[in-house]
Amino acid sequence: MARYPGEENERRFPESVLRDTVARVFAACGMTDGDAVTLADSLVHADRRGIHSHGVLRVPDYVKKLTEDGVDPRGHPRIVSDAGAALVIDGGNAMGQIAGTLAVDAVIDRARSVNVAFAAVRGSNHSGALDWYTMRIAAQGMIGIAGSNALPTMAPWGGVDKIVGLNPISIAVPGGEHGPIVLDVALGATAHGKIRVYAQKDQQIPEGWAFDASGVPTTDAAAALDGLIQPIGGHKGIGLALMVGLLASVLSGAGYGTESGNMVDGATPGADGQFYLAINVAAFRDIADFTAHISRVARQYRDSRRADGVERLYLPGDLEAEVAERNRRDGIPLNDEAVALIVEAATKLGVDTGPLLQAAR
């Protein structure tokens, strides 16, 4: 739920018009119409849930990947190994969302027959917000787990070389009356983009976010940008990030850590990896008993006592679901800067942004 500069100049855009415009931008990069809609949907999903760092703000970056940096807009992911509950998918250097969609469809389908399925993806690229995948799995009455490699911004605990990514993991558990419980977290104490915002405003970052380049904790935003992001929980978070990265890359033969690129030169096209796991609840327990149990746990959590000054307790995904409800109804809020960047990218590609701008509220 990061806040970005300029939210005071915000307008709201109906998500269908936003998705359509963004899809036309990606189609103009050479993607098929179907793939372009898939990619646009991933970004609009994140904006809907208030995770603007993974939303349409990414359009200029994605256009650059597809037109200059070597990601194949016509890349065609395929299943290259299929053995029981184990699937390997080669993303064909398409965007990670195209490979990930194939992977999620495949693990859901496979988990219908063998009840658990794990897909390891190689030949992939940036895959967007991981809850987009896990929520699709959870909607099928399955627990969805997804993890991704990320460009390295952390060091081993006690080290100074950027060789471990924030490597996000998402877990979505089918829920009862209030929908799924959805966790989607990177394993660093903060994100690179957040430190950049502080640096632009010339503000100190909070303690615990970063180390300087020599591995000493710092609250100086510029030193942090030169330095390292701190993992959550010291050696524990670095260990978890390492493991998510290994599951997302080495199992399929994708590039791990620096093999997938770095923060200076960017991502190496087609070197990224992800994993997707589906666990079919009904194979373990009656699904109604399961969701009733999850509902009890959720109620206890939300209704438990709060510390002074805390208004509400949120289960993972609660806040995002609340924001999504409003954004679906009222439109997706975008500030003028973000809109200008999308319009600029679209215009360069000959895509008409008139319908988008006219739909603003």
Added chain:
Amino acid sequence: MARYPGEENERRFPESVLRDTVARVFAACGMTDGDAVTLADSLVHADRRGIHSHGVLRVPDYVKKLTEDGVDPRGHPRIVSDAGAALVIDGGNAMGQIAGTLAVDAVIDRARSVNVAFAAVRGSNHSGALDWYTMRIAAQGMIGIAGSNALPTMAPWGGVDKIVGLNPISIAVPGGEHGPIVLDVALGATAHGKIRVYAQKDQQIPEGWAFDASGVPTTDAAAALDGLIQPIGGHKGIGLALMVGLLASVLSGAGYGTESGNMVDGATPGADGQFYLAINVAAFRDIADFTAHISRVARQYRDSRRADGVERLYLPGDLEAEVAERNRRDGIPLNDEAVALIVEAATKLGVDTGPLLQAAR
């Protein structure tokens, strides 16, 4: 690698003699000889790796569980549901290690045929150090993942009710020349036992470990014991702990969080749950290519540059493997207090501790 009071009065015991003595203690509680050896092996494994909090220090507590608190020494775990890659195991109110051993054997066997297998365990109890299970899976060329419910010592982020456990997770990845990479972490910033050590010594605990009972961060050990353990990474760690707990309990119908007991009344016998996952590497990639890739990642990690004053960089499990090598050779170090407690428990049950005491070095 927690250090306990009294390590200055340490003697070393050959692990075979220690395991044998502890097994005879458990057999005297009514366990079969085979189950007693299994349970003793779990504890000696932890001591061997320097994780004494999960080692033979637990003997008096385990004896109490088996003889007074309602855990069934003759409990007989069985597979109650078997569907493709999905297994449900009822622990029969045996110790968690007995159910977990059945579960690990079952997921390894199943992952040989369908390549991925997930066992959800209910009717279980305390299961010891989780790397005991995941390392057994990794030894078969499979990635092993295990998670457990734990008695709640944390609150929702912003809350004050103890309803979330530290819920540990272990992941072991088969490695190359240096053996597996083995992570085993609880999702709290510290453990209850560590705070107790500070309280006994009347010392302040480090910042970031705990909240007092009203949810305010504290460095007062007594206030922390009355209060809450902090999760790693704030809302991220609580979310991860919640998810590990749900996977370990709700999927099998075990008790989640407070349903499995609390820190005042202790664990409810037979209410605990765990999960075990095996992923057969060879189904994804040639195992030699995989371990060569893991070795490259491991070398880069260990050989990367260190911050000032840091002597060595450890991959997850490196330090424990180093300690294990020495302890296997020189014997397991136990301080006089720990030995006295084991001797007391053994003597009450009529078990001769002469051989153990004579073997001390």
